[in-house]
Amino acid sequence: MTGTSPLIGTGPLRDRVYLTLRQDLMAGALDPAERLGEERLAELYGVSRTPVREALARLLSDGLLRRDDRGLLPYRPRLAEIADLYELRITLELRGIDRVTGDEDRAPRHDRAALAEIVESWRRLRHDPPEPDAGFVSRDEEFHVGILLASGNAALADALRTVNARIRPVRMFDYLTPDRMRATVDEHVLIGEQLLDGALSDARTTLLDHIDQSRAVVVDRATTALSMAHLVHAVRH
Numbered sequence: 452m453t454g455t456s457p458l459i460g461t462g463p464l465r466d467r468v469y470l471t472l473r474q475d476l477m478a479g480a481l482d483p484a485e486r487l488g489e490e491r492l493a494e495l496y497g498v499s500r501t502p503v504r505e506a507l508a509r510l511l512s513d514g515l516l517r518r519d520d521r522g523l524l525p526y527r528p529r530l531a532e533i534a535d536l537y538e539l540r541i542t543l544e545l546r547g548i549d550r551v552t553g554d555e556d557r558a559p560r561h562d563r564a565a566l567a568e569i570v571e572s573w574r575r576l577r578h579d580p581p582e583p584d585a586g587f588v589s590r591d592e593e594f595h596v597g598i599l600l601a602s603g604n605a606a607l608a609d610a611l612r613t614v615n616a617r618i619r620p621v622r623m624f625d626y627l628t629p630d631r632m633r634a635t636v637d638e639h640v641l642i643g644e645q646l647l648d649g650a651l652s653d654a655r656t657t658l659l660d661h662i663d664q665s666r667a668v669v670v671d672r673a674t675t676a677l678s679m680a681h682l683v684h685a686v687r688h
Contacts (some may be wrong), residue, residue: 458496468498469506476515476525477585477623479675486522514620526620530670536618537666541659543611544595547602548646548655559646569597570643573664576636583632585623592619594639598646624672627663634664 459470462583472492475481481684487499487507498502507523517526551559573594581587592615599608615622625631638661 464498465502465505468496468502469494469509472503473510473513473515473585476510477627481525481528483525486524487516488522513623514616515623530674533618533621533666533670533673535660536614539543540611540614540618541662543607544599544658544662547599547604547607547654548605548651548658551602552651563599563602563647566598566643566647569594569601570640570647573636573643574641577640580629580632580636582616583627583629585626586625587635588619588622588633591622591626591635591639598643601646609684621669621673622665624669627672631668641647 452506457471458464458467459474460467481487489503489507492503492507507516511523513639515526516523518524551561557657581590592612596608596611596615599611638657642654642657642661645651646655
């Protein structure tokens with residue numbers, strides 16, 4: 452294993468180890484071919500094995516680790532698979548708008564109360580923007596699942612949750628800079644307001660642009676992390 456970051460933050464040790472290990476995984480600082488053993492990681496971070504064990508369990512749940520017959524290793528995405536999953540995500544999310552577009556008497560309508568609540572929560576984030584944090588992906592997922600649920604088809608929302616779980620490890624790369632955090636908040640508010648106003652064509656365009664921009668960012672940053680991991684591996688060997 453390579454050198455690692457100092458422990459992040461001032462909270463409980465288990466959280467600091469989790470955040471630091473997550474950062475090192477996303478930065479490509481850990482050899483993707485080397486098993487992540489508790490004892491070695493505890494030595495690297497200067498902690499006992501217990502917070503390391505807890506951090507590894509959380510990171511496995513996040514999708515940032517993979518398990519094979521050797522144990523736990525860093526997850527490394529296949530870029531072709533990411534493209535396919537984003538295509539499926541777009542299909543699901545746009546369908547949520549398309550299904551409420553049509554004949555006024557027959558087409559389902561959005562749940563306006565649910566949409567209004569979602570929009571208001573994101574408006575509040577404009578006034579108190581969160582710091583860049585890979586964990587923000589969970590809040591983002593809640594928005595997209597929420598507006599899909601508001602279209603009235605829970606099966607579409609369930610399918611989106613499944614897709615989100617598979618692309619979450621790379622989507623974390625979208626929340627590492629203040630500009631991407633601000634853009635996400637602003638775009639979510641705009642999409643929600645357009646849906647509330649009945650401007651469904653505009654909302655569809657904004658949503659598609661929003662997802663496409665996110666896809667471009669995460670593919671670029673994931674590619675960089677993969678390159679860094681391979682470089683580290685080459686230097687060590």
